[in-house]
Amino acid sequence: MDFPFTSEMIIELHDCAICPRNCHANRFSKKPGYCNTSASLSISSICVHRGEEPPISGADGICNIFFTGCNLQCIFCQNYQISNKRFSRAANERPLSVILDQITSILDKGINRVGFVSPSHCIPQMKLIIKGLHSIGYRPKMVFNTNAYDRVETIRSLEGIIDVYLPDFKYMEEKLAKDYSDAKDYPEVASSAIKEMYRQKGAALHLDEFGRAESGIIIRHLVLPGHIENSLKVLQHIATEISAKIHISLMSQYYPTPQVSCHPELNRTLTAAEYREVAGEMENLGMENGWIQELGSTSHYKPDFERINPFEES
Numbered sequence: 001m002d003f004p005f006t007s008e009m010i011i012e013l014h015d016c017a018i019c020p021r022n023c024h025a026n027r028f029s030k031k032p033g034y035c036n037t038s039a040s041l042s043i044s045s046i047c048v049h050r051g052e053e054p055p056i057s058g059a060d061g062i063c064n065i066f067f068t069g070c071n072l073q074c075i076f077c078q079n080y081q082i083s084n085k086r087f088s089r090a091a092n093e094r095p096l097s098v099i100l101d102q103i104t105s106i107l108d109k110g111i112n113r114v115g116f117v118s119p120s121h122c123i124p125q126m127k128l129i130i131k132g133l134h135s136i137g138y139r140p141k142m143v144f145n146t147n148a149y150d151r152v153e154t155i156r157s158l159e160g161i162i163d164v165y166l167p168d169f170k171y172m173e174e175k176l177a178k179d180y181s182d183a184k185d186y187p188e189v190a191s192s193a194i195k196e197m198y199r200q201k202g203a204a205l206h207l208d209e210f211g212r213a214e215s216g217i218i219i220r221h222l223v224l225p226g227h228i229e230n231s232l233k234v235l236q237h238i239a240t241e242i243s244a245k246i247h248i249s250l251m252s253q254y255y256p257t258p259q260v261s262c263h264p265e266l267n268r269t270l271t272a273a274e275y276r277e278v279a280g281e282m283e284n285l286g287m288e289n290g291w292i293q294e295l296g297s298t299s300h301y302k303p304d305f306e307r308i309n310p311f312e313e314s
Contacts, residue, residue: 009124013039019071019120020151020189035121036085037069040093044068044082046102047309053249053291055213063106064115068092071121072147072181076260081305100132107140115143120150141214148190149183155196165197165217172233195242203245220249223278226265231278239285248290250282
C-alpha cells in the first residue's frame with residue numbers, strides 16, 4: 001500500500017486516543033474502534049464544493065475531502081451514506097499518491113483551499129495529506145470542517161497547520177447529545193475544543209482581496225426542529241463564554257434523512273417561526289457577524305455520495 005506511515009502515526013494509530021472516545025483501539029487490526037475506521041486513508045470523495053459559506057467556497061468553490069466514518073453517530077446525519085460506522089470502509093481506501101493527484105488536479109484549476117470534512121478520527125491521515133501537498137510545492141489554505149467532538153490536545157497540535165476552523169456546535173443539552181449523537185459529554189467537549197480554536201485564531205475572520213477566508217473561525221449551528229431551546233442555549237453559551245464577535249453560520253437546512261423518517265421530532269423540516277426565534281436571539285445577543293439561511297434551502301444541501309461529486313446532479 002502506498003501509505004508512508006511515520007513512527008508518530010504508528011504509535012497514535014496502534015493505541016488510538018485521537019478523539020474523545022479514547023477507544024485505545026489498534027486501528028491496524030480488524031477491530032478499529034468506535035468509528036470503525038482503519039489506519040488507512042479512507043476517503044469517500046474529493047471534489048469541488050460550492051455550497052459552503054461565502055468566505056469558505058469563494059466564487060470557485062473549495063476542494064473538499066470527505067473522510068469516511070465518524071466519531072459521532074448523529075441519527076440525522078446528512079452524510080449517513082459515508083459516516084455510519086456499520087458500513088465497510090475497504091472500498092474507500094486510496095493510496096496517498098492517488099489522493100494527492102486528485103487534490104492537485106483541482107487546485108491546478110485555480111482553487112486555493114482544501115477542506116477536510118469530518119476529520120476528527122483521522123487527524124494523523126489529514127496531517128499526512130497536508131505534508132504531502134507541501135512536499136510537492138502546494139500550500140493552499142487548509143480548512144478544518146469538524147463536528148467539534150475533538151480533544152483539546154488534538155486541536156492544539158493543529159496550530160500553525162490549519163488556517164480556518166469550521167466547527168459545528170450542535171448541542172448544549174446533554175440528553176440531546178446522548179440521544180441524537182451518542183455523546184452525552186458533547187457540550188463540554190465541543191466548548192473546550194472551540195475555545196482552543198478561539199485561542200489560536202481570535203474572533204476576527206481575515207479575508208483576502210477576493211473575500212475568501214485566510215485565517216479565523218466560523219462556528220456552524222444547525223437548528224433542529226422541535227429543539228429551539230437547545231439552539232438558544234448554544235448561542236448564549238458562545239456569546240458569553242467564547243465571543244459574541246465570532247462568526248456564526250446559523251443553518252436552517254435540516255431535512256429528515258431516511259434514517260429518521262419515522263422519528264417523532266426529527267421527521268420534518270423547520271418551521272419559519274422556529275428559525276425566526278433562533279435568528280432573533282442571535283441578534284439580541286449582539287452576534288452581528290455571520291450568516292443566516294433561507295428557510296427553503298434544504299433542497300440545496302442533499303448530497304449523494306454515490307455520485308463522483310455528491311453535491312452536483314449527475
